[in-house]
Amino acid sequence: MMKTTGYAAQSADAALAPFDFERRELRADDVAMEVLYCGVCHSDLHQARNDWGWSQYPMVPGHEIVGRVIAVGNAVKLYRIGDHVAVGCMVDSCRECDQCRKGLEQLCRKGNTQTYNDKDRFSCEPTHGGYSKHLVVREEFALRVPDGLDLSKAAPLLCAGITTYSPLRTWNVGPGSRVGVIGLGGLGHMAVKLAAAMGADVTVVSRSKDKEADALTLGADRLLLSSDTEAMAEAANGFDLIIDTVPVKHDINPYLPLLDVDSTLVLVGQVGPLAEPSTVPLLLGRRRIAGSPIGGIAETQEMLNFCAKAGVLPDVEMIGIDQINQAFERLERADVRYRFVIDMATLPASPASAA
Numbered sequence: 066m067m068k069t070t071g072y073a074a075q076s077a078d079a080a081l082a083p084f085d086f087e088r089r090e091l092r093a094d095d096v097a098m099e100v101l102y103c104g105v106c107h108s109d110l111h112q113a114r115n116d117w118g119w120s121q122y123p124m125v126p127g128h129e130i131v132g133r134v135i136a137v138g139n140a141v142k143l144y145r146i147g148d149h150v151a152v153g154c155m156v157d158s159c160r161e162c163d164q165c166r167k168g169l170e171q172l173c174r175k176g177n178t179q180t181y182n183d184k185d186r187f188s189c190e191p192t193h194g195g196y197s198k199h200l201v202v203r204e205e206f207a208l209r210v211p212d213g214l215d216l217s218k219a220a221p222l223l224c225a226g227i228t229t230y231s232p233l234r235t236w237n238v239g240p241g242s243r244v245g246v247i248g249l250g251g252l253g254h255m256a257v258k259l260a261a262a263m264g265a266d267v268t269v270v271s272r273s274k275d276k277e278a279d280a281l282t283l284g285a286d287r288l289l290l291s292s293d294t295e296a297m298a299e300a301a302n303g304f305d306l307i308i309d310t311v312p313v314k315h316d317i318n319p320y321l322p323l324l325d326v327d328s329t330l331v332l333v334g335q336v337g338p339l340a341e342p343s344t345v346p347l348l349l350g351r352r353r354i355a356g357s358p359i360g361g362i363a364e365t366q367e368m369l370n371f372c373a374k375a376g377v378l379p380d381v382e383m384i385g386i387d388q389i390n391q392a393f394e395r396l397e398r399a400d401v402r403y404r405f406v407i408d409m410a411t412l413p414a415s416p417a418s419a420a
């Protein structure tokens with residue numbers, strides 16, 4: 066076993082605090098990595114606080130992970146010591162079902178193994194995430210960080226990036242596509258950047274005019290104020306795809322008429338109930354509501370390569386691991402532009418040595 070250390074929640078109402086634990090002995094197809102950077106996803110906060118009701122403790126969150134390979138199992142083919150690798154929201158799947166064979170491991174029939182707050186498929190030990198010094202992962206679930214992608218900014222691509230890239234690809238967004246983005250947080254700002262880089266015409270739909278300057282800077286063509294009923298009526302039928310990134314219960318009814326015939330509003334933020342949607346705009350325009358979870362491993366690699374080539378990176382605020390609890394509080398107030406990234410060099414080798 067490899068001794069390591071991280072920050073963990075011990076219960077739903079405890080602050081994150083230093084936590085020593087062990088990573089598994091390398092299996093033949095495992096790589097061990099030193100974690101260099103880890104993004105802070107809104108779902109880290111939800112899971113640490115048991116907002117979804119399935120949290121297990123102690124919990125080391127973090128599923129936007131960038132690091133360096135420090136050891137490889139004896140059958141590893143894809144990576145060598147020193148390679149820069151990344152890990153996202155899942156670390157395993159059955160790899161045999163129809164979905165896995167199609168490269169859609171996120172939709173594995175037997176359920177993928179989440180990077181944290183889950184159980185290893187073989188040992189049934191709890192999985193722990195990237196708020197830690199080291200991570201052990203089977204090589205097929207590590208991604209290659211392309212040369213030229215800034216390591217200190219790349220981490221949020223592993224959740225916020227792929228979660229918005231995948232629906233853009235699933236619904237064939239390209240030059241001229243009319244894309245709406247609701248919510249301008251970690252996911253929303255990536256949706257804007259990625260859709261713009263794909264050549265789409267991008268509109269941020271927001272309750273707040275204050276977001277306009279940021280929306281335009283991020284690459285949006287305009288901001289549509291959702292409280293402006295006249296502007297909303299004028300924008301009806303004007304979108305091929307709307308990506309809704311709002312991470313809490315909300316009302317999608319005002320947005321449905323914005324979709325053109327046969328177009329889709331895809332939910333990527335909220336996990337749980339929504340305010341009751343009316344079927345009227347769905348029936349009248351043959352419009353659709355869909356959901357989409359992260360993306361497959363091959364698609365995640367494609368997204369990283371796309372971002373390296375197109376120069377797409379999240380806007381990040383770097384923090385030390387000892388600032389994580391304040392970061393959670395600020396995240397709750399949506400007070401971040403647009404993603405916190407933890408510089409894992411700020412994590413002492415072990416709490417004992419830091420004392």
Ligand SMILES: [Zn+2]
Pocket residue numbers: 106107108109128154224225
């Ligand atoms: Zn996430």
Ligand SMILES: [Zn+2]
Pocket residue numbers: 158159160161162163164165166170172173174175176
């Ligand atoms: Zn499967």
